[in-house]
Amino acid sequence: MNTKEYIESGSLELYVYGILNESETEEITELAKTSPAVMNEIISIEKAIINLTSSFSPNISAENFEKIKAKLQLKHVKVVKMKSKSNISQYLGWVASIALLLGIGYQYNELNNSNVKINSIETEKSNLQKSIVELELKNKDNATALNVIRDSKNTVVALAGQAVAPTSFAKIYWNKETSTVYVDATGLPNPPEGKVYQIWSLKLSPTLTPTSIGLLDNFKANDPKLFTVSGTRDADAFGITLEPAGGSVSPTMDQLYTLGKV
Structure with missing residues (x-):
């Protein structure tokens, strides 16, 4: 040839x-x-x-x-x-070797695919568990908010917007017996970076005397915008100002967002 x-x-x-x-x-x-x-x-x-x-x-x-x-x-x-040697035996040996290689390759690919599926399932499981925890926390917050609103012992004080933010509003839920104060801040815009809302309990006589009763920290993360602050037993009014992060010793009056009398 x-x-x-x-x-x-x-x-x-x-x-x-x-x-x-x-x-x-x-x-x-x-x-x-x-x-x-x-x-x-x-x-x-x-x-x-x-x-x-x-x-x-x-x-x-x-x-x-x-x-x-x-x-x-x-x-x-x-x-x-x-x-x-026998040509047929050698030929069959080669065929068996190639078949074995193909079989090993197939099993290896199947194992990889199985591992990928397992990792995907584990990720989905983790995400589902995270969603369940978030939902439980949200439901807990909602339940707390409903209990506050429905509690007949709470005095509701409406806070109206002031010159710096005329469209702002808020509500105070004040239980005088327990001194507990809740703030519904759904009517306030998100504070700028480096700023925080501060709540003031005000005595109007004989002179105006403001007392800080807390900060609305983590404002953006609080979906229901319902905050628990320090209690007070004696207040004629409540006000909310915008202050530098960490709060102020006395209210910045030109940053008074809402105000309301008891």
């Missing part, structure tokens, strides 16, 4: 697999030494086998696998002769 016939006959594939008899192996070995086309075809077949096995070799380190591949890709200066 000429070079083209050798390439098209499939004999070179059998040569690479090592399942030709001794005379056929020697014939192709000698031809590969003198024919670049035959040599290139042999190298091409071996590369195809390398590429196939490299995609299904999870248990071989990258460094060792590259060493094996490099050895197979060396220029052919000598072909190792295989002892003549």
